[in-house]
Amino acid sequence: MLGNVIQWSFITQQWSEIQTDLVQHIELTIIAVAIGLCLSVPLALVAWRLPITRAPLVGFASLLYIIPSVALFAIVGAYTGYIASYLTAEIALVGYTMLILMWNTLAGLAAVPEEAREASVALGNTRSATLWRVELPLALPYIFAGLRVATSTVVGLVTVTVFIGLGGLGQLIQYGFNTAFTTPIIVALVLAVALAAVFDLCLVLLERVVVPWSRSTRRIAARA
Amino acid sequence: MNFFHQVVSYFGDGANWTGPTGIPTLFYRQFILSASVIVVAIVLGGGAGVVFGHTGRGSLVAVNAANAFRAVPSLALLTLLAISPQISLKWGGFLASFIALTVLAVPPILTNTYVGIREVDADVTDAARAMGLRGGQIMGRVELPLALPFIVAGIRTAAIEVVATSTLAAYVSYSDLGTPLLAGLSSNNSVEAFCASLLVILLAALFAVGLGVLQRAVTPAGLRHHRRGGNMLAPTPGVEGAAAA
Numbered sequence: 001m002l003g004n005v006i007q008w009s010f011i012t013q014q015w016s017e018i019q020t021d022l023v024q025h026i027e028l029t030i031i032a033v034a035i036g037l038c039l040s041v042p043l044a045l046v047a048w049r050l051p052i053t054r055a056p057l058v059g060f061a062s063l064l065y066i067i068p069s070v071a072l073f074a075i076v077g078a079y080t081g082y083i084a085s086y087l088t089a090e091i092a093l094v095g096y097t098m099l100i101l102m103w104n105t106l107a108g109l110a111a112v113p114e115e116a117r118e119a120s121v122a123l124g125n126t127r128s129a130t131l132w133r134v135e136l137p138l139a140l141p142y143i144f145a146g147l148r149v150a151t152s153t154v155v156g157l158v159t160v161t162v163f164i165g166l167g168g169l170g171q172l173i174q175y176g177f178n179t180a181f182t183t184p185i186i187v188a189l190v191l192a193v194a195l196a197a198v199f200d201l202c203l204v205l206l207e208r209v210v211v212p213w214s215r216s217t218r219r220i221a222a223r224a
Numbered sequence: 225m226n227f228f229h230q231v232v233s234y235f236g237d238g239a240n241w242t243g244p245t246g247i248p249t250l251f252y253r254q255f256i257l258s259a260s261v262i263v264v265a266i267v268l269g270g271g272a273g274v275v276f277g278h279t280g281r282g283s284l285v286a287v288n289a290a291n292a293f294r295a296v297p298s299l300a301l302l303t304l305l306a307i308s309p310q311i312s313l314k315w316g317g318f319l320a321s322f323i324a325l326t327v328l329a330v331p332p333i334l335t336n337t338y339v340g341i342r343e344v345d346a347d348v349t350d351a352a353r354a355m356g357l358r359g360g361q362i363m364g365r366v367e368l369p370l371a372l373p374f375i376v377a378g379i380r381t382a383a384i385e386v387v388a389t390s391t392l393a394a395y396v397s398y399s400d401l402g403t404p405l406l407a408g409l410s411s412n413n414s415v416e417a418f419c420a421s422l423l424v425i426l427l428a429a430l431f432a433v434g435l436g437v438l439q440r441a442v443t444p445a446g447l448r449h450h451r452r453g454g455n456m457l458a459p460t461p462g463v464e465g466a467a468a469a
Contacts, residue, residue: 066432068388071421074405078227078414152295159297160392163409170299177303177396185307189300196295 010183018172022191025168028158029199032090033151036097041143043098044105045131054106061102064095069160077164084165089158096157097150104146108139137211144207151203152196159188230415245403247423254400254427258390261322262383262431265329269382270375272330273337277371278363286338289331290378298328298389306396317398325389329382336378340371369444376439383435387428401427 011018040061047054064072072092073082080088112135120134162170169188176184234240241247276282305311305320314320344367352366394402401424408417 062432066384066428067425068391068421068428070388070391070402070405070409071424071428074409074414074417074421077409078418082409082412082414082417149291149294152291155295156297159299162299163395163406169297173297173299173303177307180307182304182307185300185304189297189304192297192300193295 005182006186007183011187018187021169021171024166025158025195028089028093028161028166028168029151029154032093032154033097033147035090036094036101036150037147039094040098040101041105044102047102048106048109049131058102061099065099069096069157070163073164082164086166088164089161089166093154093157097154100150100153101146104142105139108142109135111142112138140211144203144211148200148203151199155192155196155199159192227415231419234415234419250399250401250403251423251427254390257318257321257393257398257400258386258431261325261329261386262379265326265333265382266379269330269333270337273334274341274363274368277338277341278367286334290335293328293331298324299392301327302392302396317396320396321390321393321398325386328389329386332381333378337371337375340374341367343374344370372442373439376435376442380432380435380439383431384428387431391424
């Protein structure tokens with residue numbers, strides 16, 4: 001039965017092609033999540049410090065979140081170009097991570113115990129110092145939970161960039177579909193899930209290093 | 225003619241509004257595909273989530289379903305089903321897309337329903353039991369209403385994913401708004417792709433806002449003050465459980 005669905009020889013013969021696609025997939029994912037993080041956390045801090053900006057910022061991120069990525073390719077691509085444009089691909093992928101990361105950062109800041117804030121003020125910290133030295137570190141478990149969700153979402157989403165000539169593992173899917181050949185599609189699916197698992201493990205380990213005091217992470221992540 | 229004028233004339237062209245490839249037909253086809261997937265996923269995911277949540281069984285599956293499926297490329301599922309001979313062309317390509325989308329839509333609804341039911345304060349269910357309610361009644365009259373905001377949040381997450389992926393159904397031969405969109409992308413016809421994507425965004429916004437209104441409506445009055453503002457456009461991804469706690 002499995003012999004009909006998977007042709008093992010394909011994997012050995014096309015290994016270099018699979019490797020190229022996998023590397024592109026990893027690149028597209030890491031760039032998207034890194035830029036998403038660098039934009040979302042500062043924006044979330046602005047939204048936190050200036051409540052008046054919260055609704056427009058979260059609203060904008062929500063809009064980016066609900067727009068299907070192929071539609072965003074078409075909108076953004078009308079200016080930046082369609083064919084193999086990393087810029088077009090990354091704008092859409094980053095847009096998708098923004099709401100996840102911003103919302104988790106805000107939730108983390110909101111979850112900081114009032115006592116910790118008061119203690120910080122009592123020690124003579126200014127509001128900014130409290131934000132940087134107390135609130136943000138205490139929000140880190142939430143930010144990591146958001147990073148994990150965003151990363152695995154992007155891993156699944158990168159395949160869609162095949163419609164603008166990139167795709168990473170999406171290239172394998174397109175090839176399999178065009179030739180009605182299941183093996184490349186299954187290879188892409190398994191590799192995407194495995195890649196997400198590896199990224200997730202890396203983030204968990206990174207979190208242990210960065211947030212050694214966190215014990216509730218497991219609980220937060222489990223609810224994501 | 226500049227880009228904006230081309231977009232206006234695309235929408236002004238009567239030929240784009242009639243026949244099997246007209247905007248209304250394609251819009252309707254994508255709406256029907258998405259809506260039927262969401263309804264079935266609510267029955268399957270919500271039903272399983274309520275039972276799992278009430279009995280406390282299957283927690284491993286229920287809690288991790290959404291996480292485990294998040295990285296599965298929807299395109300892989302769509303194409304796999306679309307090239308499998310038994311279902312590829314059934315119902316004009318509808319069946320393959322329908323199954324793939326349902327597989328993607330169930331996990332977030334299942335996880336959120338399960339978490340929502342488990343989040344219900346044990347004191348409340350104990351009180352209900354003390355007042356003489358039986359298991360089924362507690363489930364229907366206490367746990368389900370209190371969990372509804374979570375459940376609808378899960379439905380919104382799923383719906384956004386479903387509408388996005390239903391655009392890709394066009395790639396595997398179910399014609400909808402994705403048809404002109406993908407055709408525009410592949411032929412570098414930015415006007416066609418742009419116009420089609422506006423319609424796709426309109427559909428996505430309809431689902432997102434419609435379910436946002438529903439989420440607000442089903443939140444029991446006693447829980448409303450816990451939610452800071454709420455977000456009418458999109459659910460709160462990744463922190464549904466944590467944010468309301």
